[in-house]
Amino acid sequence: MKATRREFVKGGVAAFTVTFAAPEFLSDLARAQGARARNLVVLFLSGGNDGLSTLIPYNDPFYNSRRPTLAVPAGQVLQIGTDSSRAALGLHPRLTGFKQIFEEGRLALIQRTGYANQTRSHFLGTDIWSTADPANPQALGWIGRYLDSLPSPADPLIGWNTTGVLPHVLLAGRTPVPSIANPATYSFASPNAGAEAAAARSAALRIASHVPVDRPELAFVYGSAEAALATLDRVLTVATYAPSVPYPNTGLGQALRAVAGAMVRGIGTRVFYVTTGGYDTHSGQNTNAANGFYYNLMATLNDAIIAFYNDVRRQGMLEDTVVLFFSEFGRRISENGSVGTDHGAASTMMVLGGRVNGGLYGTAPNLNPDPNNPTLENNGADVRHEFDFRSVYARVIDAWLGADSVRLLNGDFRDTRLSFI
Amino acid sequence: VARTPNRQIEHLLRRAGFGARLDELDQYGGLSVHDVVDLLIDYQSIPDTVDQNIGKAGYVGTTTRGVFSPNTNITDARQRWMFRLVHSDRPLQEKMTLFWHNHFATGYSKLVGELGALEATRYMAAKASEDRAGLRGQIELFRDMALANFRDLLLAVAKDTAMLVWLDGRTNTKARPQENFAREIMELFTVGVGQFTEPDVYAGARVFTGWNLQRAGTAAAGTARLEFAYVPGQHDTGPKTFSFPIYPDGGTTIPARSAADGMQDGIDFINGLAARPATGRYLARKLFQFFVTEFRPPDPGFVDRIAGVYISSRYDMRAVMREVLLSSEFWDPRSIWGRYAWPVEYVARLLKDAGWVGFSVDSALAPLTNMGMTLFDPPDVNGWDAGQNWFSSGAMLARMNFASTLAANQRFNLSAGSRSYAQTPESFLAYYTSALDMAPAGSAVRAEWLNYLTSTGTWTGNDTQRVMKASGLVHLIGGSPEYQLQ
Numbered sequence: 001m002k003a004t005r006r007e008f009v010k011g012g013v014a015a016f017t018v019t020f021a022a023p024e025f026l027s028d029l030a031r032a033q034g035a036r037a038r039n040l041v042v043l044f045l046s047g048g049n050d051g052l053s054t055l056i057p058y059n060d061p062f063y064n065s066r067r068p069t070l071a072v073p074a075g076q077v078l079q080i081g082t083d084s085s086r087a088a089l090g091l092h093p094r095l096t097g098f099k100q101i102f103e104e105g106r107l108a109l110i111q112r113t114g115y116a117n118q119t120r121s122h123f124l125g126t127d128i129w130s131t132a133d134p135a136n137p138q139a140l141g142w143i144g145r146y147l148d149s150l151p152s153p154a155d156p157l158i159g160w161n162t163t164g165v166l167p168h169v170l171l172a173g174r175t176p177v178p179s180i181a182n183p184a185t186y187s188f189a190s191p192n193a194g195a196e197a198a199a200a201r202s203a204a205l206r207i208a209s210h211v212p213v214d215r216p217e218l219a220f221v222y223g224s225a226e227a228a229l230a231t232l233d234r235v236l237t238v239a240t241y242a243p244s245v246p247y248p249n250t251g252l253g254q255a256l257r258a259v260a261g262a263m264v265r266g267i268g269t270r271v272f273y274v275t276t277g278g279y280d281t282h283s284g285q286n287t288n289a290a291n292g293f294y295y296n297l298m299a300t301l302n303d304a305i306i307a308f309y310n311d312v313r314r315q316g317m318l319e320d321t322v323v324l325f326f327s328e329f330g331r332r333i334s335e336n337g338s339v340g341t342d343h344g345a346a347s348t349m350m351v352l353g354g355r356v357n358g359g360l361y362g363t364a365p366n367l368n369p370d371p372n373n374p375t376l377e378n379n380g381a382d383v384r385h386e387f388d389f390r391s392v393y394a395r396v397i398d399a400w401l402g403a404d405s406v407r408l409l410n411g412d413f414r415d416t417r418l419s420f421i
Numbered sequence: 422v423a424r425t426p427n428r429q430i431e432h433l434l435r436r437a438g439f440g441a442r443l444d445e446l447d448q449y450g451g452l453s454v455h456d457v458v459d460l461l462i463d464y465q466s467i468p469d470t471v472d473q474n475i476g477k478a479g480y481v482g483t484t485t486r487g488v489f490s491p492n493t494n495i496t497d498a499r500q501r502w503m504f505r506l507v508h509s510d511r512p513l514q515e516k517m518t519l520f521w522h523n524h525f526a527t528g529y530s531k532l533v534g535e536l537g538a539l540e541a542t543r544y545m546a547a548k549a550s551e552d553r554a555g556l557r558g559q560i561e562l563f564r565d566m567a568l569a570n571f572r573d574l575l576l577a578v579a580k581d582t583a584m585l586v587w588l589d590g591r592t593n594t595k596a597r598p599q600e601n602f603a604r605e606i607m608e609l610f611t612v613g614v615g616q617f618t619e620p621d622v623y624a625g626a627r628v629f630t631g632w633n634l635q636r637a638g639t640a641a642a643g644t645a646r647l648e649f650a651y652v653p654g655q656h657d658t659g660p661k662t663f664s665f666p667i668y669p670d671g672g673t674t675i676p677a678r679s680a681a682d683g684m685q686d687g688i689d690f691i692n693g694l695a696a697r698p699a700t701g702r703y704l705a706r707k708l709f710q711f712f713v714t715e716f717r718p719p720d721p722g723f724v725d726r727i728a729g730v731y732i733s734s735r736y737d738m739r740a741v742m743r744e745v746l747l748s749s750e751f752w753d754p755r756s757i758w759g760r761y762a763w764p765v766e767y768v769a770r771l772l773k774d775a776g777w778v779g780f781s782v783d784s785a786l787a788p789l790t791n792m793g794m795t796l797f798d799p800p801d802v803n804g805w806d807a808g809q810n811w812f813s814s815g816a817m818l819a820r821m822n823f824a825s826t827l828a829a830n831q832r833f834n835l836s837a838g839s840r841s842y843a844q845t846p847e848s849f850l851a852y853y854t855s856a857l858d859m860a861p862a863g864s865a866v867r868a869e870w871l872n873y874l875t876s877t878g879t880w881t882g883n884d885t886q887r888v889m890k891a892s893g894l895v896h897l898i899g900g901s902p903e904y905q906l907q
Contacts, residue, residue, distance in 0.1 A: 179813030191829035337597020
């Protein structure tokens, strides 16, 4: 149940009114903020990514025996060297673009990230990664809390969710984040034309400004309407963005194209949320067959990311960009009877960007199913975390966003080993 | 004609249905709340003839591409369901079908990836009476069992083809148990998170080993299909122990059984889950949010009472829903307009209020997706993220734009009725605010609507102006935040 997160956060209502009271001022603000800045793209691999198929410990003696049909042969993985535990590692064969970025020193792979007593539930897991608060997974999202910490009034386009529904990670107390799945259709229709249509649009804009502060649930809808109407023109400039490289015609590719467009047009957005699904690979995971299910997931991910990376680099904005990847859990080490993998624990996180110190962080799990194997948990069934995922967030918050991770995460998760930014 | 409001019945029909057509207001408006609740709940007394009206004049339209094929084409299946939401005379049956669709959320897009569009649509939407093999799709199962015994519904869902594909039960075998269904039947379908342990998930997976699918019928006869089969050779015959009671005597272990008798494991497990008080409380909280209000947490007294009826009636959803609709919490003034309309609820109610003749529900499908709701395709097994999550700015824009599309389409119908209310902008506005059933708007908003009516020229009330302003006003009202409450 996510009841409490669906409840309107009281106390945010008055802030809405202030936030949207002065659109002209806000667009100036956006322009002022639109110069060089630090952009964060949060990319969610939804369903529980099988990290052991993304970054593969292909020489582990138990890798093939525990994954008789899913193991990728050593000759096919994209070998990228060994980590500090001398485990030989390789990227999935379809991640050629990631390998290129890794070799350019701009991809950090952080192994065995998770948390103690990790849940195997998609929904609780997503809530925990979204809030960075296992004890209170109904809290506001950690990005939402960051946005709330920025000077008020925040630009209504400070965040951009590329999906249709606001994800928990962006849920803020007083900073509504617009959801703009497709900038080209983000427009205001009218049943009439000409002056009549213009009158309707200005009436809608004025109506949306009459926020009923004494009716918070209704005021929330006013906030959405007002945010939509206040951002129409700026979003439209993104719809006409001509990227420097072609993007794949996938949901992820088009979302990242919009992200690049928003960054290049300088419309004021600082935090973007992107998601790609299909990672709940209980059956027919087909990791190593060309055009197998997981193989195609990697293809979708790789082709969209390398297009985005190349585009942003050519636009001179790679130094301004960090992409943070996460998923709600990793998967069971041993494959199941459906040629898939069930819900597991720790997994690999990735961080990519022009100012990222690329490389391998942490150590690979030893896949020996011995119940006493310290790198595993659940009687050797799942990967045990070496890094708390909040330590990765802390580094991004402190070193990239320039905020205070101890305050935002309600605790000190800083870890000097994680020097990826 | 202007609408004669009946605030109680309208509240009831917004929650237990999808708003009120004028004929529904006429039919129910003169009855007591108790009588209307009886009619809504005991819907078998009303003939289920709604589908026969698809394609007929006087009803909302559908768009056919070749032959209208709601049993085998998912777009047509969506159109049929939207048609039912507008025209069914058994509104609570449709409402419960939507509730179960969200509760046992199963996504067409996974099925289509594995089985192709035709089969996937059949398993989701086929009407048994219209399928060559008599196959009943999941939504028809929910429709048939809309107010059935919850334990029976749970068992039917566990054997449902779409569910066995969606949560991978079809590949659950003794050598490699599959945890997906076992986890979700506890976490999302019955007791909820915190009421079971990880070892319960592993044991639950073993319970359902051998609950698989088999091919039946022939392609030549058009009867080829996947159907439930218990496969004894794939069943784990060992005992399974849980952290909670499975049996009325408190026993927590499903005993070892022969492979031939092993299907009883799953039935025992489902009986045990249905009987847990936590299941009653979990359902009560969900029913509170869906039928009563989501603007305050479920009242503990309500949850206890509904969970009590659930147990004492031995899981009879008809008894449970009667208690919900007659509860003081349901009629509490704080519950009136105390919920956000889901996209299909919003679209159906606006059609009922603004009119439908000459409009095709096909034109609502893309807008519904932009609002965040594609029927037969919830985002995941947890269903839609409802509540304020419906109101991202993009989704709100999609709602405003749907109101524009419908108002433009209905502009002549809309203006025709206002001829005798067109003397002044005030009377014109009053006509439309009474025709559109919505939460009260503040005086500043009413002033803006009035201002809009005279913003582009002096008020004359002539035909041209009324067509223009009627559609413009219905757009603004239908797209208003107040209209998004229900």
